[in-house]
Amino acid sequence: MRARLTKEFRFEAAHTLPSLPEGHKCRQMHGHSFKIEISVEGEVDESIGWIYDHKKISDAMRPLLEQLDHGYLNDIPGLESPTIERMAAWFWRKLEADLPGLAEIVIFETPTARCSFKGEF
Numbered sequence: 001m002r003a004r005l006t007k008e009f010r011f012e013a014a015h016t017l018p019s020l021p022e023g024h025k026c027r028q029m030h031g032h033s034f035k036i037e038i039s040v041e042g043e044v045d046e047s048i049g050w051i052y053d054h055k056k057i058s059d060a061m062r063p064l065l066e067q068l069d070h071g072y073l074n075d076i077p078g079l080e081s082p083t084i085e086r087m088a089a090w091f092w093r094k095l096e097a098d099l100p101g102l103a104e105i106v107i108f109e110t111p112t113a114r115c116s117f118k119g120e121f
């Protein structure tokens with residue numbers, strides 16, 4: 001049996017989008033309450049009943065959230081122009097070695113705007 005396992009996290013951070021045209025509101029520093037969903041897919045170990053312990057996802061995310069939460073995203077290497085598309089790719093590169101079966105990352109910038117990424121670079 002195959003399944004998809006998803007864990008959700010939240011963090012607050014500030015950013016600017018310096019590549020946008022002069023006058024665009026997102027060139028000004030502002031913040032978001034980000035939500036991010038990390039999904040892995042794989043075979044369910046029938047002896048236990050799970051793909052793997054979702055604590056493994058939490059453990060992989062912990063240092064990344066510590067780095068980002070209440071921070072200024074543009075100061076973080078790889079996030080100099082932090083759109084949600086680039087943030088999703090940044091998380092993917094940081095997580096893929098630790099999370100077998102990493103399948104999708106969905107990052108919400110606002111309640112109505114999100115980016116989903118499946119590792120297609």
Ligand SMILES: Nc1nc2c(c(=O)[nH]1)N=C([C@H](O)[C@H](O)COP(=O)(O)OP(=O)(O)OP(=O)(O)O)CN2
Nearest residue numbers: 017026030032082083084085109110111112113115
């Ligand atoms: N493709 C993307 N578009 C935008 C991104 C992004 O990362 N990828 N980011 C932004 C800004 O970060 C902006 O701060 C988002 O806030 P806002 O435009 O206010 O978002 P809303 O959902 O509130 O927009 P409304 O259309 O006013 O509802 C912008 N675009």
Ligand SMILES: [Zn+2]
Nearest residue numbers: 015026030032
């Ligand atoms: Zn923004």
